[in-house]
Amino acid sequence: MTRWQFTAEALGLTQRAAEMVNALRPSLCALRYYAAPRHGLTHVCVCVALFCAWSTPRNNATLDRVAISSNRLAPNLNDNELDAVLQRAATNALGTRDGTIVVLDPQTGRVRAAVNPRMAGEQAFPPGSAIKPFTLLTALHTGALRQDARLLCRKRYARADAHFTCSHPASLPPFTPAQALAYSCNYFFARVGERLKPDDFNATLAAYGFGARTGLADEFEQAGKLPRGRWRLSETLGEGEDLLVTPLQLLTAYAALFNDGHLYAPQQSATENFQVRARATLVLAPAERALLLTGMRGAVAYGTAARAHLDALAVPVFGKTGTATEVGGVHTHGWFVGLAAEQTTEVAPELPVTAPAQFKLAVLVFLKRATGAQSASLAQPVFAAYARAVVAPTPLPPQRADAQQAQLPLADETAQAASVRGEPIVRVHLVREDATRALALEDYVFGALAAEASTETEYEALKVQAVVSRTFALRNLRRHARDGYDFCNLTHCQRYLAVTDRNERTEFHALLRRAIQETAGEILRDGRGELANTYFSASCGGITANVESLWGVAAHERYERGVRDEFCVGQLYSSWTDVLPASQIARALHEDERGDVGARLDEIRVIKRDASGRAELVAVSGERRRVLRGWDFKTIVGRTLGWNLIKSSRFTVERTGANFIFRGSGFGHGLGLCQMGAHAQAARGIAYRQILAYYFPGTNLAHIASTAQWHDDVLLTNTHPAFVALTHSPLASAPSPTPTPTAPRTLSDEHFRVRYTTATARREVEETLRTLAAARHDMEQRLAAASLQLPALPVLEIVAHETTGAFVGATGQPAWAAAATRGHSIHLQPLATLQRRGVLTTTLRHEYAHAVIDALSHGRAPRWLAEGLAAYTAGEGALLARDAPAKQLATDELERKLAAPAAAPEMRALYAAAYRAVSALVQQEGEASVWRRVARG
Numbered sequence: 001m002t003r004w005q006f007t008a009e010a011l012g013l014t015q016r017a018a019e020m021v022n023a024l025r026p027s028l029c030a031l032r033y034y035a036a037p038r039h040g041l042t043h044v045c046v047c048v049a050l051f052c053a054w055s056t057p058r059n060n061a062t063l064d065r066v067a068i069s070s071n072r073l074a075p076n077l078n079d080n081e082l083d084a085v086l087q088r089a090a091t092n093a094l095g096t097r098d099g100t101i102v103v104l105d106p107q108t109g110r111v112r113a114a115v116n117p118r119m120a121g122e123q124a125f126p127p128g129s130a131i132k133p134f135t136l137l138t139a140l141h142t143g144a145l146r147q148d149a150r151l152l153c154r155k156r157y158a159r160a161d162a163h164f165t166c167s168h169p170a171s172l173p174p175f176t177p178a179q180a181l182a183y184s185c186n187y188f189f190a191r192v193g194e195r196l197k198p199d200d201f202n203a204t205l206a207a208y209g210f211g212a213r214t215g216l217a218d219e220f221e222q223a224g225k226l227p228r229g230r231w232r233l234s235e236t237l238g239e240g241e242d243l244l245v246t247p248l249q250l251l252t253a254y255a256a257l258f259n260d261g262h263l264y265a266p267q268q269s270a271t272e273n274f275q276v277r278a279r280a281t282l283v284l285a286p287a288e289r290a291l292l293l294t295g296m297r298g299a300v301a302y303g304t305a306a307r308a309h310l311d312a313l314a315v316p317v318f319g320k321t322g323t324a325t326e327v328g329g330v331h332t333h334g335w336f337v338g339l340a341a342e343q344t345t346e347v348a349p350e351l352p353v354t355a356p357a358q359f360k361l362a363v364l365v366f367l368k369r370a371t372g373a374q375s376a377s378l379a380q381p382v383f384a385a386y387a388r389a390v391v392a393p394t395p396l397p398p399q400r401a402d403a404q405q406a407q408l409p410l411a412d413e414t415a416q417a418a419s420v421r422g423e424p425i426v427r428v429h430l431v432r433e434d435a436t437r438a439l440a441l442e443d444y445v446f447g448a449l450a451a452e453a454s455t456e457t458e459y460e461a462l463k464v465q466a467v468v469s470r471t472f473a474l475r476n477l478r479r480h481a482r483d484g485y486d487f488c489n490l491t492h493c494q495r496y497l498a499v500t501d502r503n504e505r506t507e508f509h510a511l512l513r514r515a516i517q518e519t520a521g522e523i524l525r526d527g528r529g530e531l532a533n534t535y536f537s538a539s540c541g542g543i544t545a546n547v548e549s550l551w552g553v554a555a556h557e558r559y560e561r562g563v564r565d566e567f568c569v570g571q572l573y574s575s576w577t578d579v580l581p582a583s584q585i586a587r588a589l590h591e592d593e594r595g596d597v598g599a600r601l602d603e604i605r606v607i608k609r610d611a612s613g614r615a616e617l618v619a620v621s622g623e624r625r626r627v628l629r630g631w632d633f634k635t636i637v638g639r640t641l642g643w644n645l646i647k648s649s650r651f652t653v654e655r656t657g658a659n660f661i662f663r664g665s666g667f668g669h670g671l672g673l674c675q676m677g678a679h680a681q682a683a684r685g686i687a688y689r690q691i692l693a694y695y696f697p698g699t700n701l702a703h704i705a706s707t708a709q710w711h712d713d714v715l716l717t718n719t720h721p722a723f724v725a726l727t728h729s730p731l732a733s734a735p736s737p738t739p740t741p742t743a744p745r746t747l748s749d750e751h752f753r754v755r756y757t758t759a760t761a762r763r764e765v766e767e768t769l770r771t772l773a774a775a776r777h778d779m780e781q782r783l784a785a786a787s788l789q790l791p792a793l794p795v796l797e798i799v800a801h802e803t804t805g806a807f808v809g810a811t812g813q814p815a816w817a818a819a820a821t822r823g824h825s826i827h828l829q830p831l832a833t834l835q836r837r838g839v840l841t842t843t844l845r846h847e848y849a850h851a852v853i854d855a856l857s858h859g860r861a862p863r864w865l866a867e868g869l870a871a872y873t874a875g876e877g878a879l880l881a882r883d884a885p886a887k888q889l890a891t892d893e894l895e896r897k898l899a900a901p902a903a904a905p906e907m908r909a910l911y912a913a914a915y916r917a918v919s920a921l922v923q924q925e926g927e928a929s930v931w932r933r934v935a936r937g
Contacts, residue, residue, distance in 0.1 A: 598623025
């Protein structure tokens with residue numbers, strides 16, 4: 001008999017009531033603390049809660065569902081059920097950590113869940129950056145800051161009584177107030193703090209309830225502390241011992257910001273007995289509210305809380321982190337306050353939040369010896385539980401019978417069921433079909449095995465692949481997040497095959513299903529308890545690769561340093577020979593600046609090998625000499641000549657006449673699992689667990705059983721930089737990208753964001769932004785002359801690739817193409833290359849014109865008109881004149897040839913022809929008329 005059952009029976013209640021108490025136990029624990037923690041009234045609280053639950057007709061049937069089906073949360077739970085769900089999620093999230101989590105209804109002040117509630121009301125701490133919305137409000141109210149202000153962060157702020165450093169990227173453009181809030185820029189807020197008066201700041205804080213008790217039914221509740229006496233700038237950033245707040249004060253203050261200014265007293269009570277207690281009504285201008293919302297959405301989408309992935313939930317979440325140093329100590333504590341809006345609220349992270357949002361849930365997480373980002377991570381499962389409980393799965397759109405084969409569904413029933421259970425949903429993009437499917441994790445693993453293990457005949461080897469592919473999927477979930485899905489179906493991620501009636505191999509696919517079912521939920525954890533980096537390739541050639549010498553990435557675990565594989569020896573691809581003409585290799589090297597040795601190739605020499613025998617460094621000599629990583633050399637040649645040539649970086653090379661002879665072993669990168677070796681082991685009767693231990697020494701086979709564990713593994717993995725995982729098998733035809741060790745950076749303004757690496761000079765990126773801004777201004781004037789408005793485009797993303805090879809691999813374009821526009825992204829060859837060729841400015845203007853033309857015409861403009869008008873707008877007439885064909889092509893013939901140009905000279909001639917056709921049209925009708933023609937589609 002548990003203590004809770006004894007309590008119920010001591011009160012004379014039935015066993016049924018005892019079961020109800022157990023179901024409500026987390027909420028009752030919180031209620032006991034709130035109601036009378038020091039007056040021996042625990043039994044009375046239990047009795048009241050039981051009476052309320054017992055007297056509510058719906059609870060008798062629904063409480064069993066809450067207690068028994070905790071992982072199957074259905075939408076439209078009643079309030080008491082939802083409270084239990086939230087309490088359970090908060091309790092599991094906090095675990096044994098030293099802190100508190102409080103969940104509030106911001107529209108009423110009703111406490112829906114609380115973990116460690118005494119800390120929430122009875123202790124006060126420096127708020128850190130969580131106070132910055134109120135600093136911002138003070139500055140706006142007093143005129144110390146304009147809403148359209150911008151300030152460039154200098155990274156470090158120092159004066160006599162304040163020293164701050166910013167942790168956000170250094171390459172960002174001047175911040176708006178909303179962006180400064182999203183990135184929690186200390187420099188920005190310190191400069192704002194310089195302009196504030198102490199009385200104004202204190203008045204704002206006092207209005208929102210700081211420095212006073214919240215009205216909690218607890219005589220030990222603290223009032224916190226407002227700055228008095230000597231003014232310290234650090235207080236505007238929430239640091240120091242003169243500004244102290246309780247978690248409940250902070251949560252109710254944030255709720256007042258976004259519930260039309262109602263400052264409520266927090267109360268925990270069943271909905272039937274709850275009565276709102278308003279403490280004050282404040283006035284907040286809609287524009288100020290929108291600014292705060294934009295900043296807090298930015299914090300979740302790209303700022304200080306981005307790693308918690310709150311922006312991926314089914315309900316919009318807005319939030320703010322805070323990290324502060326403890327009073328009299330050296331450790332930090334972390335804050336996060338977040339609010340969930342109605343599902344119908346539409347928000348975009350880069351755009352201002354203009355529509356009013358109705359907030360339904362507020363969550364505060366406070367953690368000792370932690371950071372604000374860590375607190376945000378603990379809030380995620382609470383919001384996720386809320387989303388699963390209140391958001392119904394999106395029904396599938398009706399499909400005509402004749403379209404079912406041609407169009408893949410966005411989600412299937414198993415994916416919807418998995419979503420309700422809280423299991424991972426994998427969004428895989430089918431490149432050829434240009435369609436994205438939402439799948440339950442295990443269904444995605446099935447499709448991955450159908451492609452990656454299509455020639456495997458040994459059952460234990462299939463089980464090995466199932467564990468490896470499942471671990472890979474969880475470790476790399478959200479890999480293509482910027483593209484709107486998780487994985488592609490190419491070797492860049494894992495190959496994936498959508499099994500249909502047409503391609504199903506009944507016996508083989510039944511075996512796959514069985515292998516997946518018998519290993520359901522099984523994954524590999526490394527020595528740190530994290531999901532392992534489960535690379536795999538067709539053949540290692542006798543020893544698996546070391547990730548450090550192969551890609552230049554630190555090897556943290558034993559399996560990442562390679563293992564000898566006697567089972568692979570003698571299998572397919574354990575030895576191979578390729579003979580390649582020097583002229584072809586020179587042509588392939590010419591396509592990538594890293595390997596371009598000129599028109600001729602004289603020598604290829606391996607100058608350094610790693611312990612596995614793979615070429616770590618390769619010197620190539622011709623008109624110039626270049627030194628490449630062995631894997632980079634293999635990738636550059638393979639991208640142009642084919643992946644079946646130079647099958648791995650484990651090779652020797654010698655020159656014979658006009659040819660180079662490569663002799664090697666292995667197929668693919670050779671990291672992690674060797675599929676050929678696993679096949680050989682399985683054929684000898686070795687079990688899959690032993691095979692996994694062989695290729696991944698130091699790892700443990702684990703099983704993820706609960707929703708919380710699914711989330712924790714994905715979240716934990718995504719907070720660490722993952723290695724680039726490639727798969728390469730004999731059937732693969734798509735290029736495998738080369739890992740790039742240089743760090744990505746961004747530089748942006750309100751219309752454009754440039755992504756580049758540390759290998760690109762910042763001045764080149766700044767000049768790119770200036771050129772694009774000038775192009776936008778010019779386009780605005782051209783359209784105004786035609787009585788047209790510039791289309792409302794989202795922030796255009798400009799990707800400046802580090803190498804020509806990277807550009808080719810990312811876009812699929814030939815190496816002679818200068819740029820490629822995909823939707824709202826413009827991919828560029830290296831900026832230095834375009835600048836050296838004298839085409840950077842015209843390329844940028846040309847591609848921006850394309851984006852405008854596509855938006856203006858809704859994608860219906862003929863290709864000849866779009867290309868010709870873009871060239872006309874970019875001022876490329878002089879450049880194209882020398883390539884113009886002698887005879888002008890008819891527009892229908894020009895349209896047909898532009899669809900598939902064969903080579904660079906033909907493309908230039910076609911562009912010149914399109915430019916000439918548009919120039920003639922401008923002379924006949926006027927430019928304004930041509931733009932109106934585009935707008936009509």
